[in-house]
Amino acid sequence: MTVLRTENLSKVYPGSEPVVAVNQVNLSVEKGEHVAIMGASGSGKSTLLHLLGGVDRPTEGQVFIQGIDITSLDETDMAVFRRRNIGIIYQFFNLVPNLTVEKNILLPLLLDGRRPDPSYFQEIVHTLGIEGKLERFPQQLSGGEQQRVAIARSLVTRPAVVLADEPTGNLDRRNTEEIISLFRLVNQRFQTTLLLITHDEKVALSCQRVLVMVDGKLEER
Ligand SMILES: Nc1ncnc2c1ncn2[C@@H]1O[C@H](COP(=O)(O)OP(=O)(O)O)[C@@H](O)[C@H]1O
Ligand SMILES: [Mg+2]
Numbered sequence: 001m002t003v004l005r006t007e008n009l010s011k012v013y014p015g016s017e018p019v020v021a022v023n024q025v026n027l028s029v030e031k032g033e034h035v036a037i038m039g040a041s042g043s044g045k046s047t048l049l050h051l052l053g054g055v056d057r058p059t060e061g062q063v064f065i066q067g068i069d070i071t072s073l074d075e076t077d078m079a080v081f082r083r084r085n086i087g088i089i090y091q092f093f094n095l096v097p098n099l100t101v102e103k104n105i106l107l108p109l110l111l112d113g114r115r116p117d118p119s120y121f122q123e124i125v126h127t128l129g130i131e132g133k134l135e136r137f138p139q140q141l142s143g144g145e146q147q148r149v150a151i152a153r154s155l156v157t158r159p160a161v162v163l164a165d166e167p168t169g170n171l172d173r174r175n176t177e178e179i180i181s182l183f184r185l186v187n188q189r190f191q192t193t194l195l196l197i198t199h200d201e202k203v204a205l206s207c208q209r210v211l212v213m214v215d216g217k218l219e220e221r
Helices: 045-052 075-085 101-110 118-127 143-155 173-190 201-205
Strands: 002-013 019-025 028-030 034-039 060-065 086-089 161-165 194-197 209-214 217-220
Touching: 002 045, 019 045, 019 217, 034 045, 034 201, 045 060, 045 161, 045 194, 075 086, 086 143, 101 118, 101 143, 118 143, 118 173, 143 161, 143 173, 173 194, 173 201
Parallel strands: 034 194, 034 209, 086 161, 161 194
Antiparallel strands: 002 019, 002 028, 002 060, 209 217
């Protein structure tokens, strides 16, 4: 089953010298696939991810997530769609400092007025090994632990797809390896579909598919 698909997706940043950041990208990702996107700095990786996550709008082309053309949604519908269907993991974790770990993880559901499924919640925090940290605040956690919380938060809504921009970019080798194994485990347990941007060859090799961005074009490696 195709979870995510783009059709001639392009993004041009206007200006005196317009930048074609994403150039006619046609991408198709199946359910459960883990896809790594590599490429030089400035090649358009983050822009592509923002388009896929509905954070930014394309100049041309479409993004379909589970068959829905998200580029046709207005701002309000897009915000709701994103909250329900797209999990996002950032390099710098982006946890809310004055909320406990538990509240941080549940936040996407709470913002949507939805009730958490306790057994699924338990399964996620157990899988990520953070069940003992639920009452802590983000600043009481190491970087690796904060990223596990961010992964838990990205999974809590059972999103169609999880997008991650350099999820291990701020972690040391040991924590990077742990996050790699956790992504694998999460993939096995929850059939997560994941697209991640990375500069780390080991992280890329842990994915079933590696794509390379070159001047806005996406190529299979
Ligand atoms: N908001 C913006 N306005 C204008 N140009 C931008 C903007 N964001 C990114 N760019 C340009 O688009 C290109 C791709 O950037 P980006 O997607 O951030 O690449 P990467 O994530 O691969 O480093 C670069 O040339 C960058 O300077
Ligand atoms: Mg980037």
